[in-house]
Amino acid sequence: MIKYKNLVSGLITFSILVGTIITPIYAKSQAESEAVLAALEQAQSEEMHCLALNVYYEARGSNFADKVAVADVVINRTLDRRYPSSICGVVKDGYIPGKRVCQFSWYCDGKSDTPVDQDKWMEAQSIAFSMINFGDYRGITEGATHYHATYVDPFWASSLQMVGRIGAHIYYRWEQK
Numbered sequence: 001m002i003k004y005k006n007l008v009s010g011l012i013t014f015s016i017l018v019g020t021i022i023t024p025i026y027a028k029s030q031a032e033s034e035a036v037l038a039a040l041e042q043a044q045s046e047e048m049h050c051l052a053l054n055v056y057y058e059a060r061g062s063n064f065a066d067k068v069a070v071a072d073v074v075i076n077r078t079l080d081r082r083y084p085s086s087i088c089g090v091v092k093d094g095y096i097p098g099k100r101v102c103q104f105s106w107y108c109d110g111k112s113d114t115p116v117d118q119d120k121w122m123e124a125q126s127i128a129f130s131m132i133n134f135g136d137y138r139g140i141t142e143g144a145t146h147y148h149a150t151y152v153d154p155f156w157a158s159s160l161q162m163v164g165r166i167g168a169h170i171y172y173r174w175e176q177k
Contacts, residue, residue: 060120069167074091077145
């Protein structure tokens with residue numbers, strides 16, 4: 001079963017690579033087609049932004065492989081029925097205004113979410129773009145859906161299968177049966 005977002009991403013990528021605008025079957029005019037594709041590109045842009053922010057705030061001080069692994073976990077979660085099916089949904093999962101119950105602590109820490117280090121922000125955006133559009137680096141975590149910094153010991157770690165350590169994080173996945 002192909003998820004809608006994969007179809008959308010493929011359509012946008014194909015349109016960009018071919019350099020043409022594909023008229024959706026249900027569109028009645030070129031203008032409607034362009035409007036549909038503009039909306040799809042906007043949705044993809046938002047997904048890339050959410051992924052880049054997560055890479056930036058979760059791993060900006062770590063090595064490149066760790067940054068890629070953080071992004072891989074977010075994408076792995078979109079493919080797991082236990083989590084939201086969009087990247088932004090995964091990044092914002094658990095958010096309740098005024099409470100600190102987010103999956104990713106930076107999202108609900110009350111601080112500004114505007115990146116300050118422009119070099120690391122550019123790198124995070126590049127990783128997000130490459131992973132979403134071309135599938136680059138996918139699989140580096142071997143299906144991990146969880147990670148934590150090496151200096152913490154979360155209660156949930158013992159209930160998952162450890163995949164390994166990359167940079168400043170330890171990665172886990174649900175038990176393989």
